[in-house]
Amino acid sequence: MSSAIAPQERLIASVARLIMEKQPTGRLHVAVGMASPVPAAACWLLKKSGVPIRISLLQRQTGGPFSEGGRELFDLAGQGRIDLFFLGGGEIDGEANINMVGTGAWPGTEVRFPGSFGSAFMYLVTPRTILFREEHSRRVLVDRVAHISAPGRSRPEVVRRGSAQALVTGRCIFRFDGDRFHLASVHPGETTQSIVENTGFAFEIPDFVPVTPDPTEAELALLRGAVCDEMLTTYPDFCQRVWGRSPAEREKTQA
Amino acid sequence: MTVLALDALAALVPDGALLALPPDDSLTPSALVRALIRRNVRQLRLVGVPTAGLGVDLLVGAGCVASVETSAASLGEAGTAPRFAAAVKAGTLRVIDATCPAIHTALQAAEKGVPFMPLRGVLGSDVLAHRPDWHVMANPFTVDDDPILVLPALQPDIAAFHAVCADEEGNVWVGRRRELATMAHASRFSLVTVERMVSGNLLADERMAPGVISGVYVEAVAVARRGAWPGGVLDEYPADRAHIMAYAREARTEAGFAAYLARHVLNASAQDAA
Structure with a gap:
């Protein structure tokens, strides 16, 4: 049996499932921006599961995905050659507007x-965007950004x-849905009521709201092993916090 | 191209210059930034290409800056750029918000010597609403209703960055950080700090040439070993994350920032020149 599931592990598995929901005909190309450990881990989880996904991770000092500088990501995206990207925001509202500037x-x-x-x-130029923001409060999820x-x-x-x-x-x-948000699932410990209380925008509530599923045992094993291995250099603090592993420990095990 | 001491390189940046700087993860010229603060430069108009990091935060905190055009100001995992955020709140800094590809595109227009260049997206963003210098025009190549953003060419007075090495011709090697090439090509001239000088001509080496910025663009070079610190340099040395984290904490207050400045900038000329 595995130890208790970390909240971040559930988020990673959830993001991975969302990525897999709509498969393009070719190989899926997902780009992950700076300071995005959960989306990055979701991409690694799919790759380590054998999904033929191309991941372009911006946060790498060496061995990055591009050779034409920082603008190559945007040039690719401008052409429509990035299928999916992640965005967050200091504020997000019910029309999916995001505010990264300030109040x-x-x-x-x-x-x-x-x-x-x-x-x-x-x-605007990416066909799919998954919005990710761990803090779920009325401060962040507002009626109007x-x-x-x-x-x-x-x-x-x-x-x-x-x-x-x-x-x-x-x-x-x-x-x-292009217009409004719909509550799709609540994480363990949350209810429709608790979501309403902590959300500043109005959203659709279906008759039955499922609980967000746990990661599978296989997913947990990958997250705690191969995925963490890939993340140690780029997100040492995240790996330490979620999996209690540091880059130094990796060097020890490789030695 | 001339090879100068670090302080002499800093002296080539006049007060009020429109100065383009890369962020912390893209060969940031930290030693030069510290030398600029020691030279007490004033009224700089900075351009973060395409974002601003610790160097911009230091210059803002030290009172060297009139305005910053950037797509973001951040210390990465260490969070907010504290002096930048404080100056915005106090209203003492003119911030010209942009979005990353707009800065790349405006530099590309300058690089080509054309007055403007179009970019998709951005329509409906308040970034555009606050940019009276950006325009939306009708795509002239279609009869359909197709509004598109056009950006004016952005020509900095000076591009400043760190590179791994320079040769006697003034060619500098930045490896894959090609956004620095665009920045250098677009600016009137570039000032470059390097880890070391090398003999020969980097452009004569077919393996090295794709990572070279030609000496055509380089006004002067200074050797500054570990000159990007606390930023990293490609595969030569990693960023000093602990230092950046400590800065983020310390610089939250004016007093903490002053202490940092005294310790790592004002009394650090010997260590930067090493």
Whole structure:
């Protein structure tokens, strides 16, 4: 029997299932931005499970996926050659708008978030976006974002390949239908009521809301072994926190 | 191209310059940033290519900066860039928000010598709403209703970055960090710190040439061993994460930042010049 399932392990497995929901005809190309350990781990979980997925991880000092500099990701995405990307946000609202700029007057005089990064571009040119934000509170999931870094919807004349597929949080999974969020599942310990209480935007609630499934034993074994191995260099703090493993320990076991 | 001491390189950056800098993970010229603070540079207009990291945060905290154009300011896993965030809150810094591909594209326009270049996406973002210098035009190649963003060419006065090595021709080697090439090509000139000088001509080496930025663009070079620290350099040395984490904590307060500056910048010229 495995030890208790970490909340992050459930999130990783959930994101992996969402990635696999819509398979393109060719090989799926998923890009993962900076500071995104859960999405990165979800991609590694699929790859280590034998799924023919191409992963482009931006957060690597060496051995990265591109040779034309930082702009290559955006050039690929502009052509439609990235199938799926991940975005988060300091605020996310019920129309799937994301705010990475801040609150208060522009450019964030109340609380300044880091900034929009590539979101204003990637959200429109990428066919699928999975929104991920572990903190699920009324502070983050708001009725209306203070500023729109990247819009969840666009006017019909605006060229756009897709929008949010889903929003994964530390409490639940929402699906986005292009208009509104629908509660898809709640993580263990949460209820429809607790989600309503902690969410600042209105969303659809189906008659039956399932509990987000646990990762399988096989998935847990991969996460704690091969996936963690891949993540140790790029996300040492995350690996330490979730799996209690450090890069030094890896060097020891390899020696 | 001339080979200068680090402080002489810093002296080539005039007050008020439009200065392009890469973020922490892309050959950031940390030693030069520290030298700029020691030279007490003022009113810099910085461009984060395409984001800003510790170097920009130091310059902002030290009072060297009038404005920052960037897609984000962040210390990565260490979180918020504390002095940048404090200056935004205090209203003492002009921030010109962008989005990563817009900065790359605007530099590419300057690189080609054309006045503007289009980019998909971005329509509907408040980033665009706050950029009176960006325009939306009708795609002239279709009769359909197809609005598209056009960005004005961005020509920095100076591009500053760190490289692994330079040769006697002023060619510098940055490996796969080709966004630095775009930045160098687009700017009036580049100032480059390097780990070491090498003999011969890097462009004569077919294996090295694809990672070279030609000396055509390079005004001057200074040797600064471990000059990206606390950032990393390709496979030469990793980023000093513990140091960046410690900075993120310490620089949350003015006093903490002043102490950091005294310890690692103002009294550090000997160690940077080594």
